[in-house]
Amino acid sequence: MARGWAMTLWHRRHGRRAALRWLAACAATVAMPAWALRAAAEPQVQLSQAQSRAFQAWMLRIVNAQIERGPSPRWTHRDCAGLVRFAVNEALTVHDAKWLHANGIASDRRLPPELELDAKQAALRNRWVQTGGNVGHFVTALALVQHNSRFIAREISQALPGDLLFFDQGDEQHLMVWMGARIAYHTGTVTPDDNGLRTVDIKELTSWKDTRWQPVVNNPNFAGVFRLAFLS
Secondary structure, three states, X not given: OOOOOOOOHHHHHHHHHHXXXXXXXXHOHHHOOHHHHHHHHOOOOOOOHHHHHHHHHXXXXXXXXXXXXXXXXXXXXXXXXXXXXXXXXXXXXOOOHHHHHHOOOOOOOOOOOOOOOOHHHHOOOOOEEOOOOXXXXXXXXXXXXXXXXXXXXXXXXXXXXXXXXXXXXXXXXXXXXXXXXXXXXXXXXXXXXXXXXXXXXXXXXXXXXXXXXXXXXXXXXXXXEEEEOOOO
16 A cells, blocks of 8 residues: 655654554543543534535545546545545535536536535635644644544444545555445555556455455454544
8 A cells, every 4th residue: 555655764663653552542442431532633613414414425426536537636645645635625615516527527417415614614624633733734644533533433334434444554554435335545556557546345355365454353453443523
């Protein structure tokens, strides 16, 4: 799987230690009050339940568009975390005729309802809490789940569409998007014609030969299911 392009050797080494400490905390969730794990990732602004369902539908539509048509030129940082950042930011925007045309989504197809965000909710776009507490447009896979999501479970049965599956492979961290019956992710390019996007059936992934990528509770590399913190 591809590494985040911005990670330096120092960050990989020290980030790995922090990740392992954090993963140990996730594994101990059963003995930890739920608020203890969510506290750092709970935003002041959240979407309502109706807005959250609309957001999840748009996020999946946007990820599917990348898979069906190839990556949008507007998606610049093409790695696993970049796919999530792009889909989240585009789901939080206004999906008018200009946006539909720019993203290659037909307006005559059935589309999710608009989110109808207020000003504070709309300001969630491109605002990621980074390691150290700064807020910016960029966030790594690790910081995306540590500081911008809340832990749900290590059982894939608890995932909702749009949730994130987080894997820690030591020096590399990787995200996948739960689409329902299938999982989408960006693995990096293998050939010049390969855009790096993949989808896989959940049954296939849970029996993957390389057990490091199986989203099952007995896989120590699978940290679990995470949900974006601003969702209800």
